[in-house]
Amino acid sequence: NAGVTQTPKFQVLKTGQSMTLQCAQDMNHEYMSWYRQDPGMGLRLIHYSVGAGITDQGEVPNGYNVSRSTTEDFPLRLLSAAPSQTSVYFCASSPGWGQGGNQPQHFGDGTRLSIL
Amino acid sequence: AQSVTQLDSQVPVFEEAPVELRCNYSSSVSVYLFWYVQYPNQGLQLLLKYLSGSTLVKGINGFEAEFNKSQTSFHLRKPSVHISDTAEYFCAVVSSASKIIFGSGTRLSIRP
Numbered sequence: 001n002a003g004v005t006q007t008p009k010f011q012v013l014k015t016g017q018s019m020t021l022q023c024a025q026d027m028n029h030e031y032m033s034w035y036r037q038d039p040g041m042g043l044r045l046i047h048y049s050v051g052a053g054i055t056d057q058g059e060v061p062n063g064y065n066v067s068r069s070t071t072e073d074f075p076l077r078l079l080s081a082a083p084s085q086t087s088v089y090f091c092a093s094s095p096g097w098g099q100g101g102n103q104p105q106h107f108g109d110g111t112r113l114s115i116l
Numbered sequence: 117a118q119s120v121t122q123l124d125s126q127v128p129v130f131e132e133a134p135v136e137l138r139c140n141y142s143s144s145v146s147v148y149l150f151w152y153v154q155y156p157n158q159g160l161q162l163l164l165k166y167l168s169g170s171t172l173v174k175g176i177n178g179f180e181a182e183f184n185k186s187q188t189s190f191h192l193r194k195p196s197v198h199i200s201d202t203a204e205y206f207c208a209v210v211s212s213a214s215k216i217i218f219g220s221g222t223r224l225s226i227r228p
Contacts, residue, residue: 042120
């Protein structure tokens with residue numbers, strides 16, 4: 001029973017490098033999202049998707065791209081890493097948004113990213 | 117716009133003592149409310165949720181929360197805490213057709 005799987009768990013990048021954070025879920029959930037967690041700021045929504053082929057911006061989308069080619073996968077791309085993107089990144093999924101958001105989120109264990 | 121405020125960033129309590137973690141929200145429409153727990157180096161897990169109906173909601177690990185519409189609060193309580201409850205707790209709110217908003221978190225530390 002894997003749930004939401006994030007890879008890698010840890011990553012160190014140099015400023016200007018690009019990389020992709022992977023997220024996969026095996027629960028056939030329609031809704032997937034990416035958050036970043038910074039001390040004292042809770043979780044902030046980066047991008048989300050309500051189904052394959054549909055994505056939208058969250059609260060802090062700048063510097064990140066996403067795509068949703070399958071129901072299972074929702075990768076997050078950092079185009080040109082900056083020190084301000086040092087954070088812990090969480091992917092989450094839920095069964096759907098059609099009922100107005102009353103479904104709880106299922107979270108992965110996070111990716112700890114450091115940008116030097 | 118909706119928002120969530122967790123009034124305490126840290127709450128230290130002694131083992132077997134009661135605890136209350138406070139959460140207030142603002143929204144002009146009806147909302148769904150959630151409490152999540154995050155153990156060290158893990159993702160968030162659902163503790164409990166309020167969707168409708170009874171204002172007292174019971175969750176896992178002996179936690180409960182009470183929805184108070186007039187005070188726009190959703191405080192989390194446990195009558196007797198254990199060392200294993202040491203974690204960070206997040207309140208979250210979502211209204212119809214809106215994105216989920218998380219509070220800034222409350223770190224609960226249990227002293228033996």
